[in-house]
Structure formats: structure tokens, C-alpha cells
Amino acid sequence: MLKNYFKIALRYILRQKFYSFINIAGLTIGMACCMMITLWVRDELSYDRFHQNAEAIYRVYHYESTTPQSSPSALTPPPMAAALKKDFPEIIKSTRFGTWLKRLVTYQDKHFNETMYMHADPDFFAMFSFEFVKGDPATAFSNPYSVVITETAAAKYFGREDPLGKTLTVNHTFDVAVTGVIQDVPSNSSLEFDLLSPFDILIKEFIGEKNRSNWGFNSFSTYVMLPRNASSDNLSQKLNGYLKKLEPESTYEMALQPFIDIHLFSKLDHDYKNLGDIKYVWIFSALAVFVLLIASVNFMNLTTARSANRAQEVGLRKVVGAQRSQLIRQFFGESVLMALLALVTALLLVELLLPLFNSLSGKHLASAWQNNPPLLFGFFGMALLTGLFSGSYPALFLSSFQPVRVLKGSLRSTGANSRFRKVLVIFQFSLSVFLIIGTIVISRQLSYMRNIDLGFSRERIIHLDIHGELLEKYGAIRDRFLQNPKVLHVTASMALPTNIQSTPGTPEWEGKAPDEQMEIKADFVDIDYIETFNIPLVEGRSFSRDYATDPETAFIVNEEAVRRMRLQKPVVGKRFGFWNIDGQIIGVMKDAHFQSLHHRIEPLVFKMFPPWLRRMYVKIQSDNISATLSSLEETWDQMNLGYPFEFRFLDENFHNLYKTEERLGNIFRSFAALAVFIACLGLLGLASFMAEQKAKEIGIRRILGASVFGVALMMSKEFTKWVLMANLIAWPAAWIVMSRWLKGFAYRSDLGAWIFFLSAGLSLGLALLTVAFQSYRAALANPAKTLRQET
Amino acid sequence: MIKLIDITKYYSSGFVKTFVLRDINLDIKEGEFVTIMGPSGAGKSTLLYILGMLDNPSSGEYCFFDKKVHKLHEKQLTELHKNYIGFVFQSYHLIDDLTVYENLETPLLYKKVKGSERKGKVCEMLDRFHIVAKKDLFPNQLSGGQQQKTAVARALITEPKLILADEPTGNLNTKEGEEIMELFKELNEGGTTILQVTHSEKNASYSRRIINLLDGWIVDNK
Secondary structure (H helix, E strand, O other): OHHHHHHHHHHHHHHOHHHHHHHHHHHHHHHHHHHHHHHHHHHHHHOOOOOOOHHHEEEEEEEEOOOOOOOOEOOEOOOHHHHHHHHOOOOOEEEEEEOOOOEEEEEOOEEEEEOOEEEEOOOHHHHOOOOEEEEOOOOOOOOOOEEEEEHHHHHHHHOOOOOOOOEEEEOOOEEEEEEEEEOOOOOOOOOOOOEEEEHHHHHHHHHOHHHOOOOOOOOEEEEEEOOOOOOOHHHHHHHOOHHHHHOOOOOEEEEEEEHHHHHHHOOOEOOOOOOOOHHHHHHHHHHHHHHHHHHHHHHHHHHHHOHHHHHHHHHHHHHOOOOHHHHHHHHHHHHHHHHHHHHHHHHHHHHHHHHHHHHHHOOOOOOOHHHOHHHHHHHHHHHHHHHHHHHHHHHHHHOOOOHHHHHHOOOOOOHHHHHHHHHHHHHHHHHHHHHHHHHHHHHHHHHHHHHOOOOOOOOOEEEEEOOOHHHHHHHHHHHHHHOOOOEEEEEEEOOOOOOOOOOOOOOEEOOOOOOOOOOOEEEEEOOOHHHHOOOOEEEEOOOOOOOOOHHHHEEEEEHHHHHHHOOOOOOOOOEEEOOOOOEEEEEEEOOOOOOOOOOOOOOEEEEEOHHHOOEEEEEEOOOOHHHHHHHHHHHHHHOOOOOOOOEEEHHHHHHHHOHHHHHHHHHHHHHHHHHHHHHHHHHHHHHHHHHHHOHHHHHHHHHOOOOHHHHHHHHHHHHHHHHHHHHHHHHHHHHHHHHHHHHOOOOOOOOOHHHHHHHHHHHHHHHHHHHHHHHHHHHHOOHHHHHHOOO | OEEEEEEEEEEEEOOEEEEEEEEEEEEEOOOOEEEEEOOOOOOHHHHHHHHOOOOOOOEEEEEEOOEEHHHOOHHHHHHHHHHHEEEEOOOOOOOOOOOHHHHHHHHHHHOOOOHHHHHHHHHHHHHHOOOHHHOOOOHHHOOHHHHHHHHHHHHHOOOOOEEEEEOOOOOOOHHHHHHHHHHHHHHHHOOOEEEEEOOOHHHHOOOOEEEEEEOOEEEEEO
């Protein structure tokens, strides 16, 4: 029996090549989208779970407990990890993790600027599972001046030589011995590093011994490990008030965050760069379901529309003894067969498209089906379910034909069944319109963020890192660069102007109430900073060589700071300071975006502080930029600084702030386009079918004098109504969902009515385009031919 | 074998009832060869479908081998007409996607006949109707007469007690039509009850009893 069904199903598919193609194509695209998104979601959910102790590890973070606006920070001070381990017996292991500046690492003639050279404590390897290829994790950090490197780093420095025991030189200042080689850090790890050294070196060589016990130096991550299956609630309770005990005036509290929750749920300041968001996992899963749904609905629609062809067969089978249940099983068999065929092509399609998807999403997803039976099994199940779902309505509908109705005359579509088909098409198009609107809104917000006036100029400015010895030579480099006629300004600062995050705690100012708190962000800059970036001043002046006290006591604040401090005009001259520096405000700058657009503009202060400058900026003229850059590189090399001339353009950095959103926007756009394509595919099938059905009617109308255009118009009218209805349904849903998404941005584009009208126009245009060809062809058919075939 | 008592069939749309059959009373014994004749729209096909249990009367009783058909539900009806009745249609109604062999096999599959037994029965039919050479061809590759022969073979393969034929020679030429009617005559002589609906006097002459329908009434019953 099964063989019989299979044979018929296959032959039927082959006979109706056009419609089978549309059906299978739609299902293929739907399944392929589903599969790729499944891979993406799996990857996101898998972050950090490869560590054996993952469930027992927590990150410690702190937050300001009094001001409601203060956001919690993932950065903690150096002494915290050891102190917690000592004071709380529940904590069986702890480690710090972090770094301080890029540094230059050399081995013989090879030198590289390493940005992913991190530091941690000996407990690190016991807590986190990184496979050691060479060396012993238990002893790798016995000597402070050691380093553990990844296989890629090993190949980079040592080629095929055995790295163990060899020495790397850092910043031409100190040496570290290679005590271990680990497998490359997997892509689904929140902790990223190429080289890892004990935290001790960070203190000794970079931030200084004086900061070893500095509880105010919040620049690193702290991780603690509890015993397996222990709850963290107890410990969280005990942490309350801990910081107050050390410093009675502190208003900061600590809290624990489960390590495996960080990637998708963490909303702290100063967090990892490769964070994801659980929101997007949901959105994309929904997207995958949408696309598959649209494809299935297509299938249902097309199959039932063409039911007249199968009617005879159904009636006959009932006559020779088939029961309804047997017929249902037969039709399910057909739909499942098509779904399985679609599965095979979908697997091939995914193989082809995965590299493209990877570049869109910034991941390294691999299909590797052979290594992953559960995944394959899951996809098979998805195809099965799709086949059963898509085939459900057609099976029930087709099997219900009564032989009497079917064998005596031609089967007319009953009112109920064509109404249901209408509902299906409208449903499909509603989804498509929803996705179109979503795409428009997301694209607008992305372009808004890209083009917004930040309030300061960032074009034609390159920046270089000045660390270690370079800092001492900064003055000399600046002077030499300024001699170049194409250079307009040279200045420096601690943080990038696109991401000023540091805060010195609550400052003091004239008229401040004793208990008052204010979170203010700060950056330390060189003279000429304001001029280089064209930051407008609303009051006062910028830092100047004419005033000898400027480097010590001058502060420039922004308008928001003035507002929060409730200072009255004139603001210039009023007292201001932090960290026991007593100074005054010399100027007020206009509010500008020195952070990503997710954040509101916050109070900001600039001060001069040469020891903490980390980057220098060179603003160059617009003509012949490459020539200018070459001559700057020459100047650099002539100075024999020992560091390579590595620079970046500032607007690059800015784009990177929104890399996540851009990526997500791209993925969303692509899938939305696919979904719309599938819906149109379905419409194409339906239109062809309607043309077939109405061939006789059209023939008659033409004979009676209707024009070709008129007939085509008449056919398109029906579809137009459906599409408009779909729009009306999609608009409220889209409005609700999109306005919620936009609320996540402190600065956003608007959700204008024109977006909705545009989507209506687009969807209508697409639909008409799809049916236009079919309608025209039907209208052009020779009436003599169509009227002759009288069934 | 067949007893119809006051069978009536109408279609209602709103308040209007359109009567197709009125007060049909009929008695048919096993082994008879009956023709139902009448002009178009007289209700012949409807009567045939009711007899074949493919349609239900609006009122009246239908006894088939003393079973009250009007009281059975769908599953039981299917069982009945699967085992006792064979249908032959004017437009053959073969399944286009199956070969002749597979078309013949289909009723046996629904009766859950085992493989080897199925093969035997199909081969027997192919032989009897002289269509062995066509067994792997599709219906659209056969002539009208061959298709109808296949259809008759299919109707017979389950060894039914009753054959219902709706204009069996309507789409055939004279020679092919004769062939089919000779076949029916043979079957009837072998004991199968045959009921046919036809316009052709010639076809009617093969039977031994003619029932005339006009506007839903029986007007003649010899």
C-alpha cells in the first residue's frame, strides 16, 4: 500500500512540475532559513557552557545604591578577588581577569601589538576549562613572570618550534617565559584572550604597587566559584554591606551574576564587547517560525486550490472502497514526501549559504552534519512536522469529496473553501507586511545612528595608542607631526571620544549639598582637544598655554553637568574638583554624544592629566590623505620609537559601536526579504491557478468585447483587496512591536505614518507584479481554444 | 436482493424543493439484467447512485440483501459496497497516474488482499479481458474501448454481486460498445446482477427488463 502511495505521490509531483516546484521551493527556503537560525540560536545559547564548572561560577559586580540613575558596573578593584575568598568560606576559588593597555610583544625579529593579552590569577585554570596542549595548568602560574599562549599565538611567534620555556619580551621592558600552550579560545566564549599572564605582573609593571590594595580602582573583572549545586542566595545576602565595612562612606554595594547568564542577559556598564541579547534570540526564533509558517501556508493554499484535479481520483477511490482515513493518510504521505524532498534541498542550500550567513552575523557557524546526529534528527523532525502541518488542511479537505458530487459534474469551489484560502493568503501577506515594516524601521534607526550629528567632528582624524615608553616621547612626536603642513591638530586623551566610560566618583562643586551624589564621566585630555574635535563651547574657554594653572586646576564640564549641579550663570569660575583636587570650571561645552546612542547624554568633565594619556589623535587635511599618512609614517620611523606605526580612523570606531545592531539589521533584512519572496511565490501559484480556472470565463468576456487590459484588471482586483486587508491587520501589530524596540535607544528615529503607507504600497506593488504576468497571459489566450474544452 | 420503498430525493435551496426522484418503488432479484431509461434530467443517475450507496435518499427505505441500508452509517456502507457492488462509469474514471495493472490492483489494496493473491487476481483479469499487453501503460495511452474494458475489469476484480453501469458505452464507438455489452451479457449469464442506465435502445435490448423514468417517476416497469 505504501509503495502505491509513494508511486502516485512521486508521479503526481513530476507531472505538475510548475506547481510542485513552487511548493518545494517555498518549503526549501522556509526550512533553510529555519535551519540557519537554529544554528545561530544554538551558538548564542551555548556561550560559556563548555567550562566544566560553568554553573558554579559567578561574576562580581558593583552598583551605586543611592542614585537611581546609576548603572551597575562589571568592573571591580584588584584587592576584591582575594579578599572575598578569604572572608567567605563558600568561595572556594576566585580570580581576577583583565588587562591594562595594548602592549608590544617581541620574540627575536617578530613583534606584534597585542590587544588580547590578558591577566588572571592561578585559580583561573582550575575554574575555567581551557585545554592545555603543552604545559601543566596547575603550575603554569607558579612564577609571576610567565605566560600561557594559544596555539595560534604560538604559531605566530614560534612557528614550528616548541614554545615551552622560551621567552617573550613585553614593551622592551620585561620578559615572560612560556609555561603553557592552550587550544585556541572557542568562538562561543565570553572570555577572550591570546596570551595570559599572572595578575601580579599587571600590578608590578603597569598599574603600580600602590594600586595593589586600591579599592577605588575599578578596572577589572572578578570571578568566584562556589561548590557544585550550592545556591548563591546566601552569599549574596552576606555581601550586603561588605564594602561599607571597608569604607564607611561608600555607597556602593556588590552583587553576584551567574557566569553563564552573562552573554545573553547582562546589562552592566563596561561589559564584554561580544555580548549578545536574549531579546534577539527570541526575535530570530520568531522570525524562523514566521518564515516556515508562510511556506507551509503556501503549500496548503496551492494544494487545495488545485483540488479540482484530484477530485476525480478521490471520488473514484471512494467508489472502489477507500475509507476517508485511508485517503487522509495518502495525502499526508504526499505532503510529507514533498517536505522531505525540500529538506534535502534545504540542507544543500544551507551548505551553500552558510559562509554568507556567517559574514552577515559575524559568527563561525559550521554545518558539520555528520558530527551531529541530534541536530540532523531535529531537522528531520522539523521537516516531518512541516509536512504534516502543511498537509493537514489539504488532506482533510480533499478526502471529504463525495463521489456523487465529483463524478457527475465538475467540482465547483464551495464558498467555505475559497473563503479559507482567502484567509490563508491574507495571513501570509500580513506576516510579510509586518516584516517589511520591521525592516524599514530597523534600517532607519541604523542609518539614524550612523548619521547623527554627534556634536563633535570626527572626520579625518586618525588615532594611535601611546603606551609604555611612547607616552614619554609623546611631546616630541607631537611637535614633529605638527611640522607637517598637512597636519591641522595633534592632541591626546585617555579614552576614545566615542566611548567615555570612566568615572571618578562624585565630584565636589560650589553649592553642593553634603549628601548629594552625582555620577559624572571624565576623560583626561591634552591641550587642543576641544579644538581638534570642534566641540562647541557655550561659555568660557578651552585649555590654553597662556594660563599656567590650567594643567593643575582647570576643568571643562558639559551642559548636562551644569544642569545636574544646578549651577547658575556665570558658571565659569565656580569651584569644582574631585580626588582632592581643588579647581574651577573654565568652560562649558555643548552637550555631545560621547557614548553610544543607547545612553542618554550624561554629565561629563575634561581635565588635563599627562600621565594618563593613552591615545593620540592627528587631524589631517582632506586632500591627498594617503600621501599625508605615508609622510607621517616616515616621520615616525625616523624617530626609532621601537613600536610600529599603527593607526585607525576615528569614524571606524564609531561604526563598531553599532556592529551588533548592524549585523542584526542585516540578518533581519535578509530573512524578511526571503519571507516576502515566499509569499509572492505562493501568490504566483495561486494566480496561475486562478487563470486556469477562469479560462472559460475570460474567453467568454473577450468574445463579448472586453479588452485585454480590462480582463487583466478584473483578475488583479481580487488580490488587491486581499493585500489591503493584510496591511490593516499587520499595522497595529507592527506598531506595537517596533515602538517597543525603539524604546531601547535613548536617541531614536520616529515611527511615522508614512512608513506604514510605504509598506502598503510596496506589498501591493509586489503582489500586482507577481500576478500581472499571469493575468496578462490569461487575458491574451485565444477564446476559441479555451472554450472548446468543455469538461 | 434489492428493495426500494417510497424512495424520494430532493434538493432544497431556501423554500424551494427540487424533486429528482419521487416515490420510487422497486424490486430487483438476484441475477436480473435491468435497464433504466429516460430523458435527460429524469433522475436515472441519481437512482443509480442511491442504489450504489454513494448517495442517500431524502426519504424512503432501501433494503439490500435484507439489510436496511438507510439505517447504516458510512463505514458500514463502505464495507457493503466494497464487497458487493462494482461501478462502471461513462467516462471510465481511471486513475491517470497509475498503470493499467495498478488501476486494477487498487480495489484489492483497499480490501487488504495479500500480495501474491493480488497478483493472481490481476493477471487473471488482464487475461480475461485480453489486455495483458497493455498492463504497464497509462490510461491516456489507451483507446476509449480499452479504457472502458479496464474500468469494467476493475469493477469486477472484487467479484461483486451487483454491477451498476452509468452509460457504459456513451464515449465509445459502435464496435467497442458492442464488445462491452457482450461482456455484460456473459457476466449476467454467469449470475451477476446488472443494472445499467442508458439512452441507447440497442443497449437496452441486451437486458431483460426496462424501467422508464420521467421527471422522477417510474412510468413503466416491464
